[in-house]
Amino acid sequence: xxxxxxxxxxxxxxxxxxxxxxxxxxxxxxxxxxxxxxxxxxxxxxxxxxxxxxxxxxxxxxxxxxxxxxxxxxxxxxxxxxxxxxxxxxxxxxxxxxxxxxxxxxxxxxxxxxxxxxxxxxxxxxxxxxxxxxxxxxxxxxxxxxxxxxxxxxxxxxxxxxxxxxxxxxxxxxxxxxxxxxxxxxxxxxxxxxxxxxxxxxxxxxxxxxxxxxxxxxxxxxxxxxxxxxxxxxxxxxxxxxxxxxxxxxxxxxxxxxxxxxxxxxxxxxxxxxxxxxxxxxxxxxxxxxxxxxxxxxxxxx
Amino acid sequence: xxxxxxxxxxxxxxxxxxxxxxxxxxxxxxxxxxxxxxxxxxxxxxxxxxxxxxxxxxxxxxxxxxxxxxxxxxxxxxxxxxxxxxxxxxxxxxxxxxxxxxxxxxxxxxxxxxxxxxxxxxxxxxxxxxxxxxxxxxxxxxxxxxxxxxxxxxxxxxxxxxxxxxxxxxxxxxxxxxxxxxxxxxxxxxxxxxxxxxxxxxxxxxxxxxxxxxxxxxxxxxxxxxxxxxxxxxxxxxxxxxx
Ligand SMILES: Nc1ncnc2c1ncn2[C@@H]1O[C@H](COP(=O)(O)OP(=O)(O)OP(=O)(O)O)[C@@H](O)[C@H]1O
Ligand SMILES: [Mg+2]
Numbered sequence: 001x002x003x004x005x006x007x008x009x010x011x012x013x014x015x016x017x018x019x020x021x022x023x024x025x026x027x028x029x030x031x032x033x034x035x036x037x038x039x040x041x042x043x044x045x046x047x048x049x050x051x052x053x054x055x056x057x058x059x060x061x062x063x064x065x066x067x068x069x070x071x072x073x074x075x076x077x078x079x080x081x082x083x084x085x086x087x088x089x090x091x092x093x094x095x096x097x098x099x100x101x102x103x104x105x106x107x108x109x110x111x112x113x114x115x116x117x118x119x120x121x122x123x124x125x126x127x128x129x130x131x132x133x134x135x136x137x138x139x140x141x142x143x144x145x146x147x148x149x150x151x152x153x154x155x156x157x158x159x160x161x162x163x164x165x166x167x168x169x170x171x172x173x174x175x176x177x178x179x180x181x182x183x184x185x186x187x188x189x190x191x192x193x194x195x196x197x198x199x200x201x202x203x204x205x206x207x208x209x210x211x212x213x214x215x216x217x218x219x220x221x222x223x224x225x226x227x228x229x230x231x232x233x234x235x236x237x238x239x240x241x242x243x244x245x246x247x248x249x250x251x252x253x254x255x256x257x258x259x260x261x262x263x264x265x266x267x268x269x270x271x272x273x274x275x276x277x278x279x280x281x282x283x284x285x286x287x288x289x290x291x292x293x294x295x296x297x298x299x300x301x302x
Numbered sequence: 303x304x305x306x307x308x309x310x311x312x313x314x315x316x317x318x319x320x321x322x323x324x325x326x327x328x329x330x331x332x333x334x335x336x337x338x339x340x341x342x343x344x345x346x347x348x349x350x351x352x353x354x355x356x357x358x359x360x361x362x363x364x365x366x367x368x369x370x371x372x373x374x375x376x377x378x379x380x381x382x383x384x385x386x387x388x389x390x391x392x393x394x395x396x397x398x399x400x401x402x403x404x405x406x407x408x409x410x411x412x413x414x415x416x417x418x419x420x421x422x423x424x425x426x427x428x429x430x431x432x433x434x435x436x437x438x439x440x441x442x443x444x445x446x447x448x449x450x451x452x453x454x455x456x457x458x459x460x461x462x463x464x465x466x467x468x469x470x471x472x473x474x475x476x477x478x479x480x481x482x483x484x485x486x487x488x489x490x491x492x493x494x495x496x497x498x499x500x501x502x503x504x505x506x507x508x509x510x511x512x513x514x515x516x517x518x519x520x521x522x523x524x525x526x527x528x529x530x531x532x533x534x535x536x537x538x539x540x541x542x543x544x545x
Contacts, residue, residue: 173405193378194378
């Protein structure tokens with residue numbers, strides 16, 4: 001039970017990272033971007049590629065399975081994922097924006113997600129890969145609860161990222177501009193904000209968070225080209241639970257989904273685990289379509 | 303080239319390229335002048351000032367401010383070009399605090415200057431100060447209007463355009479808003495406002511344009527137009543039009 005709780009929090013925090021990026025881009029760009037999940041895959045594999053080039057696993061840090069190269073690889077992955085997002089926006093989404101039929105852009109994001117996954121498959125192949133071969137010893141923290149040092153790192157890193165993002169949104173001019181754009185793009189422009197610049201930064205932040213989520217996920221499971229696809233439903237569930245555009249909500253949503261998945265094994269057979277986010281999503285959409293923290297009126301980024 | 307501070311010449315604009323709403327409207331505003339635009343519902347008053355503000359594309363005609371062509375300037379460049387716009391609806395960010403709304407109004411200024419200007423805005427509109435860190439959604443209609451005007455003035459614009467600044471306000475608030483605008487004009491700022499409250503607006507403004515069906519209908523000195531039988535019959539009869 002305790003172990004399931006810990007696992008749930010861990011998965012939940014990774015879902016939360018991905019969901020923050022998704023909720024930000026959905027709140028500001030106003031469409032459901034199904035390609036976001038593939039940014040996670042792309043980020044995870046870009047880090048793998050960067051590690052391979054760096055000559056990977058020299059000197060792990062303390063009890064962790066990886067060393068400084070992985071951190072550098074994560075930064076490189078964030079940059080490469082941001083570039084991919086900016087390119088997709090420039091080539092696909094921007095030309096479609098403001099079309100009368102809003103569904104076009106949503107479907108095109110489906111197309112883009114397939115494309116990205118196929119490119120990853122083409123470059124890296126379909127078999128499972130790992131960042132590190134180092135075997136880690138789980139540390140018993142309490143009776144019946146063992147945690148890998150890597151998992152502690154993932155949790156700590158997520159917390160730091162969420163807090164930094166909160167301060168960024170609340171305290172900086174760019175963060176303020178992003179919140180303004182989420183509420184009312186026209187009024188934002190009237191106020192002298194160049195919304196194209198803000199949108200680009202939104203992509204960079206969303207994609208970087210996706211890349212980080214991908215690398216952290218890759219640390220705790222094996223890398224496969226489908227990891228993003230498998231996260232798609234949990235991500236959307238987390239975003240909708242928290243209310244579109246609500247960063248804090250996405251974190252709580254991510255934790256709820258992660259915990260529900262891992263605790264569900266006590267009630268339903270483990271093979272149904274993947275259906276859990278779907279069920280949560282249905283319940284939330286039925287009971288409170290604007291999400292737990294979403295206001296009925298505006299889906300502004302909080 | 304004339305010496306008007308602001309000039310719009312034969313502006314054609316609309317929401318879709320194939321469907322113009324404004325069919326060649328011209329108007330001008332001089333320095334420290336207050337000008338009113340009136341006209342029936344759907345005449346295109348809002349559309350006209352949206353086009354000037356760069357919110358809608360202008361398909362032909364030109365707009366100049368202080369001799370500079372601003373016809374194709376993107377919306378976000380207007381603030382720096384010294385022209386401010388207060389929309390008819392949704393003119394404050396309800397999910398942001400009063401202070402954040404004001405900071406946003408100063409987006410086009412360097413940070414230090416922005417903070418200085420926000421400080422001055424609280425001096426000019428002391429009533430806003432007590433709501434500094436409250437979300438704008440708690441404000442009343444009149445307070446929102448005040449915030450929207452304060453925000454528009456942060457960049458010290460030459461021209462401020464307002465779309466129905468008195469809409470939904472109590473009679474007392476209406477005269478207050480007009481008095482504030484009048485003070486602005488006396489301090490050298492030019493005002494171009496759309497108004498439903500034709501009588502009151504014409505009483506405070508220098509000149510008035512009447513638009514109908516996306517075209518200039520009548521124009522002139524407000525006090526003279528207020529005596530014009532046609533204008534009286536259509537716009538000023540029975541205490542003004544109700545929507
Ligand atoms: N967002 C929009 N998209 C398409 N057409 C619009 C839009 N807004 C207004 N219109 C049309 O443009 C025309 C002019 O509208 P506009 O809002 O400029 O009128 P107005 O003079 O401001 O009227 P009111 O006194 O009601 O504010 C109307 O026929 C209206 O239907
Ligand atoms: Mg109007």
